[in-house]
Amino acid sequence: MPMRFYQLQRPLPETAKHWSGSLSAEHVWTLPGVECPTCHETWSGQLSLPGVDLSSLLEQDSLVEPRVEPHAEYARLAALVQPLLPLGMMAEPGMQFGPLRGTAHGAWGPLSARFGWEVLVTQEALRHLQAAGIRGLVPVRTELQGLEAGVALHELELPIRGLLHRDSVLTGPKCRTCGWYETRIAPEPWLDGDALPHEVDLFRPENGTTYTLVNERFVEAVHALGPSDVTFREVRVMPVSRSGSLH
């Protein structure tokens, strides 16, 4: 049997929730959005890398306020950040760094999805996932006031691996100045079976970094923790993978 893959999502708003947890928090640092003189787009991406620490930068104070800057200023700040990013990762407008800082309210289940793609786990759930041998866990402890006594929340920084299948993603040409390109992703995209990551159990595809993908090992480990306010939509794989079998 080939490994099955799933997209982790938030339950629909009308679904009754198991947990009351909510938060008002931001990552510590952010690159500004960009106003591009070449393509005339003003844009920000949505990717956060909570494990990246910018506290060594002399200009870290210019990397706190979310805003839009002309391309020259954006490029200057992006060049400061670039050496601190994981290998192969390019800085992009609006990219956020550092732990979530702010306030939390209510009771938290084992796993939660902020905005549908940022994944939060309790300390206890993290321990269980680690004990179950889940691969690709990079937890970053949040800095939140108001959590119940004894509760700690970690955000998972997901490895960027694999690809949504090219037939489910339409992309236009890339702007030579700011890197912007038009992209349209099918409502239920599928995965490229020739580019599946087999060394991790959760990941974000390179061409769809707001998609949180997990495999059946991860889903089984999460279900063993009791109810969480997340859903798992099975994602097709084309062509069907001949490697990465369970047996």
Ligand SMILES: [Zn+2]
């Ligand atoms: Zn541009």
